[in-house]
Structures are given as C-alpha cells and as structure tokens.
Amino acid sequence: MNSTLLAGLNPEQRAAVELPARSALILAGAGSGKTRVLTTRIAWLISTGQVSPAGILAVTFTNKAAKEMVTRLSAMLPINTRGMWIGTFHGLCNRMLRAHHREASLPQTFQILDSGDQLSAIKRLMKAMNIDDEKYPPREMQNFISGRKEEGLRAHEVEAYDPYTRRKIEVYAEYDKQCQREGVVDFSELLLRCYELLSRNQALREHYQERFKHILVDEFQDTNPLQYRWLKLLAGQNNALFAVGDDDQSIYAFRGANVGNMQELLRDFHVENVIKLEQNYRSHGNILDAANALIQHNRNRLGKNLWTDADKGEQIRVYEAGTDVDEAAFIVDEARQLNREGVRLSEIALLYRSNAQSRVLEHALVSAGLSYRVYGGLRFFERQEIKHALAYLRLMENTDDDNALLRIVNFPTRGIGARSIEQLQEAAKQYNTTLWDAAARAGGKVTAFVGLVESLRSATAGLPLPEIIDHVLQHSGLAAHYQNETGAKKREAEERLENLNELVNAATLFVHENEDDSLTAFLTHASLEAGEHQAGDSEDALHLMTVHAAKGLEFHTVFITGLEESLFPHQNSIDSGDLDEERRLMYVAITRARRRLYLTFAQSRMLHGQTHYGTASSFLRELPEELLHWLTPRVSARKTFSSGSYETSSYIKAFAATPLEKAPPAPSSVWRIGQRVFHQKFGEGVVTDSEGGGNEGRVQVNFKRAGSKWLALEYAKLTAI
Ligand SMILES: Nc1ncnc2c1ncn2[C@@H]1O[C@H](COP(=O)(O)OP(=O)(O)OP(=O)(O)O)[C@@H](O)[C@H]1O
Numbered sequence: 148m149n150s151t152l153l154a155g156l157n158p159e160q161r162a163a164v165e166l167p168a169r170s171a172l173i174l175a176g177a178g179s180g181k182t183r184v185l186t187t188r189i190a191w192l193i194s195t196g197q198v199s200p201a202g203i204l205a206v207t208f209t210n211k212a213a214k215e216m217v218t219r220l221s222a223m224l225p226i227n228t229r230g231m232w233i234g235t236f237h238g239l240c241n242r243m244l245r246a247h248h249r250e251a252s253l254p255q256t257f258q259i260l261d262s263g264d265q266l267s268a269i270k271r272l273m274k275a276m277n278i279d280d281e282k283y284p285p286r287e288m289q290n291f292i293s294g295r296k297e298e299g300l301r302a303h304e305v306e307a308y309d310p311y312t313r314r315k316i317e318v319y320a321e322y323d324k325q326c327q328r329e330g331v332v333d334f335s336e337l338l339l340r341c342y343e344l345l346s347r348n349q350a351l352r353e354h355y356q357e358r359f360k361h362i363l364v365d366e367f368q369d370t371n372p373l374q375y376r377w378l379k380l381l382a383g384q385n386n387a388l389f390a391v392g393d394d395d396q397s398i399y400a401f402r403g404a405n406v407g408n409m410q411e412l413l414r415d416f417h418v419e420n421v422i423k424l425e426q427n428y429r430s431h432g433n434i435l436d437a438a439n440a441l442i443q444h445n446r447n448r449l450g451k452n453l454w455t456d457a458d459k460g461e462q463i464r465v466y467e468a469g470t471d472v473d474e475a476a477f478i479v480d481e482a483r484q485l486n487r488e489g490v491r492l493s494e495i496a497l498l499y500r501s502n503a504q505s506r507v508l509e510h511a512l513v514s515a516g517l518s519y520r521v522y523g524g525l526r527f528f529e530r531q532e533i534k535h536a537l538a539y540l541r542l543m544e545n546t547d548d549d550n551a552l553l554r555i556v557n558f559p560t561r562g563i564g565a566r567s568i569e570q571l572q573e574a575a576k577q578y579n580t581t582l583w584d585a586a587a588r589a590g591g592k593v594t595a596f597v598g599l600v601e602s603l604r605s606a607t608a609g610l611p612l613p614e615i616i617d618h619v620l621q622h623s624g625l626a627a628h629y630q631n632e633t634g635a636k637k638r639e640a641e642e643r644l645e646n647l648n649e650l651v652n653a654a655t656l657f658v659h660e661n662e663d664d665s666l667t668a669f670l671t672h673a674s675l676e677a678g679e680h681q682a683g684d685s686e687d688a689l690h691l692m693t694v695h696a697a698k699g700l701e702f703h704t705v706f707i708t709g710l711e712e713s714l715f716p717h718q719n720s721i722d723s724g725d726l727d728e729e730r731r732l733m734y735v736a737i738t739r740a741r742r743r744l745y746l747t748f749a750q751s752r753m754l755h756g757q758t759h760y761g762t763a764s765s766f767l768r769e770l771p772e773e774l775l776h777w778l779t780p781r782v783s784a785r786k787t788f789s790s791g792s793y794e795t796s797s798y799i800k801a802f803a804a805t806p807l808e809k810a811p812p813a814p815s816s817v818w819r820i821g822q823r824v825f826h827q828k829f830g831e832g833v834v835t836d837s838e839g840g841g842n843e844g845r846v847q848v849n850f851k852r853a854g855s856k857w858l859a860l861e862y863a864k865l866t867a868i
C-alpha cells in the first residue's frame with residue numbers, strides 16, 4: 148500500500164514524506180506540493196503503523212482545507228477519519244476547551260464572539276465605564292486587546308508608560324471580566340485560554356503530549372507567536388513537529404504572524420535539514436514566470452527557485468475597464484464563455500483585495516444568472532437576520548449572554564424603549580447580575596421577554612436541531628417581522644426571510660455531517676466556520692473571495708480584479724512605504740491559477756459611497772511585458788508604463804474621460820496621489836485620493852496633524868511641497 152501512496156511523488160517530496168519521526172521544515176514555493184506532502188505523510192505514518200489516527204494533530208489554514216484533508220485521507224486509507232484532530236488553530240482550541248471546560252473555567256455552553264460581536268461588547272463596556280470613544284476609538288481598542296492576546300499577554304502583564312495606554316489596559320481587564328461573567332470568548336481568547344489551560348495543568352498537558360506523537364502544520368509562515376507557543380507546548384520534548392510553509396506567502400504579518408517563527412523552529416526543535424521543493428505542479432509556465440518576476444522585487448527573501456515542466460501556456464490577459472461595472476460585465480462574459488467551453492464554474496475564481504469590492508461583481512453575476520458563492524466577506528452567519536436568530540438560540544443556551552440579550556430584547560419591536568434598556572443595565576450593574584436576571588425582576592414588557600425566551604426553550608427541549616430553529620423563527624416573531632414588511636423594504640425583507648429559511652437548511656446539513664448535533668455545537672460552527680459553508684454547497688458555482696481567503700487553493704482560471712494603485716497595493720501599505728507584504732499577497736493571488744489568469748482594473752470605482760479614480764496598480768508594471776496580452780488598447784502603457792516613472796504619470800483623471808480617450812486634466816487639478824502638499828489651516832499632508840477634474844474636483848489629503856480630509860479644489864488653496 149505504501150508504494151501506491153508514494154507513487155507519483157518526486158524524489159524530494161517522497162523524501163519529505165518518509166522523513167524519520169523528528170521535527171522537520173519543508174520550505175517551498177507555491178504549488179510545489181507542500182499540502183500534498185503533508186497529507187501523504189499523515190497517511191504514510193498511519194499505514195506504516197508508526198502512529199494511530201488518534202495520535203495525529205494537524206493544523207490547516209481554513210476549515211475548508213481541513214475537510215479536504217480528511218476527504219483525501221479517507222480516499223488513501225481504509226480508516227475512520229471521523230474524529231481525527233485536523234482543523235484550524237481556532238477549531239482545535241475550541242475542541243480542547245469544550246472537553247475541559249471546567250479546568251478552563253468556562254461554562255460548557257460557552258459562546259464564541261466573532262469580531263462584530265466583540266466590537267459591540269467593547270462599545271457597551273466603554274459606555275458603562277464612561278470612556279470617550281473619540282479619544283479611544285472602539286476599533287482601536289479591539290485591535291489593542293486582540294493584539295495583546297495574540298502575544299500571549301493578559302491585561303496585568305501589559306506594560307504601560309503613559310496614561311493613555313494605562314486606560315486601555317483597564318478596559319482590557321474589564322473586558323475580560325465581562326466576557327467571563329457572560330460566558331463568552333472571542334477568537335484570540337480561544338487560543339490564549341487553551342494555551343493557559345495546557346501550560347497550567349500539567350496532567351492535561353502530559354496527557355496530550357503523550358497522545359499527539361505527530362503534529363503537522365500547513366502554512367506555517369502565518370502562525371503568530373501565541374500559536375507557535377501552543378504548538379511548542381503540545382510537542383513537548385519528544386513529539387515531532389512537521390511544518391510546511393513558504394516565506395513568500397506570508398500575508399498575516401499585519402495580524403502578528405511572524406516568519407521569524409521559521410528560524411525559531413529550526414532552533415527550538417533542533418531541525419537538522421530543511422527540505423526544499425522546487426518543482427511547481429500547478430501552473431503553466433507564463434503564470435509561474437509572472438509570479439517569480441513579481442516576487443523578485445521583495446527584499447529579505449529566504450530564496451527559492453520554482454520551475455515547471457508544464458508548457459508556457461497562454462499569456463496573461465490584462466483588461467482595463469472604464470468603470471467597476473464594466474469590469475464586472477467583462478468578467479461575467481468571459482466566465483460564461485469559459486463555462487460554455489467546458490470549464491466548470493467552481494474552477495473559476497474572482498479574487499479581490501477588499502471585501503467591499505464583491506458587491507458589484509455579485510450584482511453582475513446575479514443579473515447574468517450565474518451561480519456563485521462568496522467565501523469569507525459578507526458571511527452568511529454574519530448577516531443581520533441570521534445574527535438575530537442566533538441571538539435567540541444563544542440566549543436559550545446561556546442566559547448570561549448579555550450581548551445576545553441586547554440584540555433581541557426589542558427585536559422584533561415589543562415596545563421596550565432605550566430608556567428601559569438603560570434602566571435594565573443600571574439595575575444589573577447595581578446588583579452585579581447579568582441582564583437576564585435583572586430583566587426577570589424588572590416587570591412589564593421586559594419580564595415578558597424573559598418569559599418568551601423561556602417558553603421557546605421549554606417548547607423545543609429534546610427536538611432535533613432544525614426543528615428547534617424553525618420553532619424559534621416562527622415563535623420569536625422574527626419570521627413574522629420580515630413577512631409583514633411592505634413598501635420599499637419588501638424585497639430586502641424577502642431576501643432576509645430566505646436566509647432565515649436557509650438557516651434551517653444549514654442546520655439540517657450540520658446534523659447530517661456531525662456526530663455532535665447539539666445546539667451548542669451548531670452555534671460554535673456558526674461562529675467558527677462563518678462564510679466557509681454556504682448554502683448550496685454541491686451546486687457548481689463560481690468562487691468569490693479575498694486574496695487572503697484564497698491561500699492554499701487552486702483554480703483553472705483566476706481573475707485578479709481591482710488592480711488599481713491604492714486598492715491593490717492597498718493605500719495603507721503605500722503610506723507605510725513597505726510594499727513587501729502586499730507583493731506577497733499578489734504572489735499568492737497569481738499562483739492560484741493553473742491555466743488562465745486575468746488581471747483587470749477600472750478607471751473609476753464606487754467604494755464606500757464615493758467614486759474613486761485610480762491608475763493601474765504598480766504591480767502590473769513589475770510583470771514582464773512579454774508575458775502579458777492586453778485585451779484593451781494599452782492606454783495605460785502609453786501614459787503610465789512607458790514613461791519609466793510611474794509617479795509622474797499617475798495624475799488625477801478627468802471626470803469626463805472615456806476609457807480610451809482620456810482628456811488631459813486641467814493643469815489646476817493636477818494633484819497626483821502621493822504628492823506632499825501644504826494647506827493654510829491644516830498644515831502638511833499627502834494626497835491620498837481624488838475625484839473629478841478642474842475646479843469641480845476634490846482631493847483627499849491625509850494631514851499629519853488634522854487627519855484625513857476631502858477638500859474642494861476650488862476653495863482649498865493647496866501648494867505642493
Ligand atoms: N508530484 C506531483 N505530481 C503531480 N502533481 C502534483 C505533484 N505534487 C503536487 N501536485 C499537484 O500540484 C498542485 C499543488 O499542490 P499543493 O496544493 O500541495 O501545493 P502547495 O505547495 O501546498 O501550494 P500552496 O503554496 O499554494 O499552498 C496540486 O494540484 C497537487 O495535486
């Protein structure tokens with residue numbers, strides 16, 4: 148059986164699979180078979196009797212990847228893969244915390260806060276603490292708390308040298324208390340709590356160290372310091388850590404991931420040899436050449452060469468659209484044509500840098516009647532109506548969940564005003580109880596609400612999950628609320644109602660696929676797997692996702708959309724002067740394609756309610772011309788590319804410019820993005836965006852002292868500096 152397992156691997160891959168039971172690092176570029184090697188190694192270890200399936204712990208990047216790994220394993224081995232410890236860091240930590248909730252001081256039914264829930268919990272807390280949210284923006288507070296947790300630091304361990312930080316630490320401490328009181332944990336808490344559980348509880352630690360002889364990690368370059376410490380703790384002195392990764396695909400430094408972990412791994416685990424895989428099996432030559440050429444612009448690379456046996460294949464298709472709507476229309480036409488030629492829709496991916504870009508694409512796909520699925524982004528479980536429904540379910544499970552209570556106490560409206568809710572919060576604070584307890588004593592409509600939730604709970608006790616959910620939708624008033632909507636909101640309400648019905652379907656599927664079909668398990672799934680598991684999973688559908696979410700995946704055809712300066716590369720990285728991480732992101736995007744790659748961009752785009760006028764991404768310029776096939780006249784090449792200096796030609800485009808014949812802008816409006824300017828009142832700043840031309844135009848300037856502002860060119864007397 149081993150020989151069939153190993154057949155088809157090249158000698159380096161095979162050597163990696165058959166490494167002795169010591170720690171190892173496989174450092175290799177995109178599409179070189181890292182994930183395949185990792186999966187095959189699990190199968191090989193089990194089939195050669197070196198370890199039982201229960202002795203394996205494998206960390207993948209997404210739940211989708213974990214599922215795929217389990218499916219591949221069952222195809223390779225005649226074993227029961229159910230219950231194997233294969234999952235994301237969050238998923239595995241959740242599992243461990245559920246199993247040992249008492250030791251971790253958590254209620255068994257603890258609920259998970261996604262990032263939106265976390266933000267509202269922080270806002271609520273800051274209000275109770277009377278903290279000025281202008282001085283301490285809640286989002287910044289959220290980043291502060293999550294950032295510290297990802298470094299493994301509790302509030303009392305964070306050092307502060309100024310009053311501002313001290314205040315933030317106070318909020319952090321109170322926030323943790325609030326979560327504990329309410330029986331909820333946020334994403335980073337899952338990891339930190341699990342880490343603390345293992346590090347404090349020797350018996351438990353030894354139990355798991357004894358069990359997991361082989362720990363395997365995919366996408367190792369994106370582990371953050373806490374995840375790394377968690378792995379180290381589990382590995383102990385004797386277990387083997389098998390890590391695969393690619394420094395060129397490290398795209399989570401902004402969230403604390405640390406490529407330096409690779410160096411630490413070599414040292415901490417006494418790794419003797421690093422195996423490199425250099426043959427790419429995924430992409431045609433031109434695509435790989437483009438990826439290699441791009442990434443060569445980065446500094447500080449560990450250095451790898453990728454080559455392929457495959458043909459050069461097609462050139463990369465580049466398309467310049469007038470507007471984002473035109474861009475979407477072009478993509479839909481091409482996708483439809485490919486589909487007619489026999490490419491399955493699920494083999495086509497539309498990638499974008501930011502979630503907000505998906506709306507226009509989705510609209511075009513809906514109009515064209517093409518099925519699609521969005522991964523990440525506007526997540527099914529994050530939709531307003533779904534969160535309302537989940538809040539009822541959460542409160543039924545755990546009445547301490549104040550977040551859930553606040554969300555639905557007056558939704559659908561039952562005449563409980565803001566004033567009553569404030570009184571409720573005051574009472575809870577005064578008696579040091581949860582809102583639920585306070586509500587039970589408050590009397591009137593508030594107490595009737597408690598009665599409603601209790602009746603939902605008793606009426607559904609013992610029912611199968613989908614029926615519980617259906618009952619709650621019908622009897623909480625949620626379904627009726629959307630059914631009764633009329634007028635302008637009717638269409639939207641119908642869609643929301645469909646989503647609610649979809650929640651029942653999701654639960655049906657969940658029960659079918661999981662041994663633990665309790666409500667708690669389902670709510671956990673809703674928090675952890677949000678967006679990865681959408682309706683109609685079996686249907687052939689296009690994939691839409693951010694580049695971040697595309698990591699590790701591959702498709703016949705990939706469209707990289709919105710390739711405009713300040714969108715991709717993102718303005719933040721342009722401002723910081725460090726494009727390396729953005730370039731790695733672009734490298735990830737390019738290397739997802741097997742056969743065909745499209746690069747598209749638009750001259751104007753509506754984002755966040757404003758029209759933006761952009762120029763082609765500087766990444767386009769980093770790709771060798773001979774690899775590109777321009778589908779639109781190379782206007783930008785003339786104006787933007789051939790001058791040699793990108794900066795001098797990235798001017799503000801005139802309002803009335805047509806895609807092909809752009810009127811040169813009036814001299815008075817030539818403020819290029821990146822230009823440093825001086826304003827009488829606001830002082831020094833940098834132009835970050837622009838709209839329109841001539842005197843009607845506006846520019847956005849990020850002022851050093853005054854922050855970001857839009858200014859009308861007619862009035863703002865800016866001078867270049
Ligand atoms: N020896 C091989 N022969 C044929 N195909 C292979 C071989 N090794 C890997 N492949 C195929 O190449 C593709 C890329 O493999 P895989 O996804 O494992 O690469 P990876 O290194 O994990 O990529 P990424 O860095 O994007 O995660 C897959 O379709 C895989 O099945």
Ligand SMILES: [Mg+2]
Pocket residue numbers: 181182183365699
């Ligand atoms: Mg991979």
